[in-house]
Amino acid sequence: MDYEVTLLMSKFVTHDVKRFVFSRPDGFSFTPGEGVELAIDEPAWRDEGRPFTPTSLTEDRVIEFTIKGYPQHEGVTRELHGLKPGARLRMSKPFGTIRHRGPGTFIAGGAGITPFIAILRELAQKGELAGHGLIFANKTPADIIYEKELRHYLGDRCHFICSEAEVPGYEHRRIDAAYLRETLDDFGQNFYLCGPPGFMDAVTESLKGLGADPQALVFEQ
Numbered sequence: 246m247d248y249e250v251t252l253l254m255s256k257f258v259t260h261d262v263k264r265f266v267f268s269r270p271d272g273f274s275f276t277p278g279e280g281v282e283l284a285i286d287e288p289a290w291r292d293e294g295r296p297f298t299p300t301s302l303t304e305d306r307v308i309e310f311t312i313k314g315y316p317q318h319e320g321v322t323r324e325l326h327g328l329k330p331g332a333r334l335r336m337s338k339p340f341g342t343i344r345h346r347g348p349g350t351f352i353a354g355g356a357g358i359t360p361f362i363a364i365l366r367e368l369a370q371k372g373e374l375a376g377h378g379l380i381f382a383n384k385t386p387a388d389i390i391y392e393k394e395l396r397h398y399l400g401d402r403c404h405f406i407c408s409e410a411e412v413p414g415y416e417h418r419r420i421d422a423a424y425l426r427e428t429l430d431d432f433g434q435n436f437y438l439c440g441p442p443g444f445m446d447a448v449t450e451s452l453k454g455l456g457a458d459p460q461a462l463v464f465e466q
């Protein structure tokens with residue numbers, strides 16, 4: 246691991262997702278969409294690095310992560326959710342293949358929104374949100390990370406899909422080829438994809454079947 250960071254604060258942003266703010270080490274920089282490996286700097290956890298995605302702006306003087314915890318599972322995310330300010334972590338250099346390549350549609354499932362939060366925040370800051378849309382799949386409205394911010398950025402170009410709740414303002418669907426055909430009118434655009442493995446397979450296959458160019462699909466490889 247290349248850097249040491251200190252936890253400054255953490256706060257719930259949904260019932261099971263927390264926002265973490267860390268000190269920013271000298272010399273650290275990243276491209277929005279990239280991930281890093283984080284490990285809690287304690288004997289039992291030092292070798293347990295896990296990948297997470299900074300959601301802050303590149304020039305912020307702190308680093309923010311947005312991390313879903315799995316309370317039933319004795320893993321790093323549960324331990325992270327219990328950390329107090331002052332906790333020290335080790336952090337790797339940034340890595341990854343998700344980065345902005347131009348206007349297009351972001352398609353995310355659950356915590357897969359994090360690379361797109363980083364990219365959208367940068368686009369918002371530069372005034373370059375035009376031509377971008379979002380399809381964001383979750384189980385229920387209570388699971389949606391940073392919903393107000395996303396609606397503020399993208400307005401009616403934001404589609405919130407809820408697979409397990411029928412609530413006005415949210416689409417009670419799954420993302421499949423039929424949904425994508427009804428929702429999108431241009432399959433020649435860039436598509437940015439991030440979510441759990443089953444979600445990635447289903448969305449990638451559906452987009453290719455609808456004529457999307459495999460070279461225009463941006464995802465973590």
Ligand SMILES: Cc1cc2nc3c(=O)[nH]c(=O)nc-3n(C[C@H](O)[C@H](O)[C@H](O)COP(=O)(O)OP(=O)(O)OC[C@H]3O[C@@H](n4cnc5c(N)ncnc54)[C@H](O)[C@@H]3O)c2cc1C
Pocket residue numbers: 280295296297298299310311312313314315317318319320321322323341356359360465
């Ligand atoms: C490049 C990249 C970037 C990422 N960025 C983010 C991010 O910004 N925010 C974020 O929240 N996540 C992110 N993730 C996912 C995150 O890395 C995982 O959630 C994390 O590694 C899980 O670590 P863990 O030790 O808690 O679970 P592990 O022990 O590593 O288990 C892996 C997964 O198995 C499942 N699991 C295993 N056992 C159980 C159990 N008993 N009960 C429930 N679930 C179980 C969980 O879904 C868990 O995610 C990213 C992943 C990648 C590859």
